Amino acid sequence: DQQVKQNSPSLSVQEGRISILNCDYTNSMFDYFLWYKKYPAEGPTFLISISSIKDKNEDGRFTVFLNKSAKHLSLHIVPSQPGDSAVYFCAASLDSNYQLIWGAGTKLIIKP
Amino acid sequence: EAGVAQSPRYKIIEKRQSVAFWCNPISGHATLYWYQQILGQGPKLLIQFQNNGVVDDSQLPKDRFSAERLKGVDSTLKIQPAKLEDSAVYLCASSPWAATGNTIYFGEGSWLTVV
Numbered sequence: 001d002q003q004v005k006q007n008s009p010s011l012s013v014q015e016g017r018i019s020i021l022n023c024d025y026t027n028s029m030f031d032y033f034l035w036y037k038k039y040p041a042e043g044p045t046f047l048i049s050i051s052s053i054k055d056k057n058e059d060g061r062f063t064v065f066l067n068k069s070a071k072h073l074s075l076h077i078v079p080s081q082p083g084d085s086a087v088y089f090c091a092a093s094l095d096s097n098y099q100l101i102w103g104a105g106t107k108l109i110i111k112p
Numbered sequence: 113e114a115g116v117a118q119s120p121r122y123k124i125i126e127k128r129q130s131v132a133f134w135c136n137p138i139s140g141h142a143t144l145y146w147y148q149q150i151l152g153q154g155p156k157l158l159i160q161f162q163n164n165g166v167v168d169d170s171q172l173p174k175d176r177f178s179a180e181r182l183k184g185v186d187s188t189l190k191i192q193p194a195k196l197e198d199s200a201v202y203l204c205a206s207s208p209w210a211a212t213g214n215t216i217y218f219g220e221g222s223w224l225t226v227v
Binding site: 004009034041042043044045046049089091099100102103104105 | 155
């Protein structure tokens with residue numbers, strides 16, 4: 001039973017354009033969401049998070065949008081850079097102190 | 113500041129053999145996690161320690177997996193006997209306190225192949 005789903009295994013985007021990574025969840029009790037970035041042969045690193053009381057959180061080139069009614073969140077990267085090529089994981093929890101439930105990840109490839 | 117250290121980085125064993133992975137968390141971090149990440153899936157929490165006590169081991173296959181965190185610092189994850197489906201990356205992570213996602217720091221992982 002996958003509570004957090006990332007339906008696109010991979011995404012290819014031209015350098016300089018916008019990358020949009022999507023994540024859907026099934027548990028309406030989730031109220032804390034995070035995105036992690038993972039390079040090959042490295043552990044995941046925290047990128048950005050959002051609480052359910054917000055619908056948008058921005059940090060530099062990265063913006064996360066949350067649509068609670070649709071149980072959907074997305075990560076926007078603008079503009080996309082070659083260093084953004086990595087696997088992006090979406091994760092959710094019941095609150096900021098609970099176990100994280102992870103999606104399967106989306107591999108983002110930025111083309112020069 | 114030194115990150116989370118894990119060893120060995122890579123291990124190949126035959127099924128039914130045993131293997132042990134070691135983790136040294138970031139200094140001062142009270143919470144330590146072991147995750148299993150199978151290829152094509154997201155990380156799955158196996159066990160969470162708070163100091164040297166177990167907070168959550170609900171997804172640890174206790175018939176073959178064991179973990180300890182003696183003295184509340186280093187930790188060891190053991191698999192005995194290994195099965196083919198245990199082939200995965202075993203990620204150790206630590207945080208200053210319990211499960212606040214943006215303060216969890218991961219090691220590079222230990223890659224296990226069971227043949």
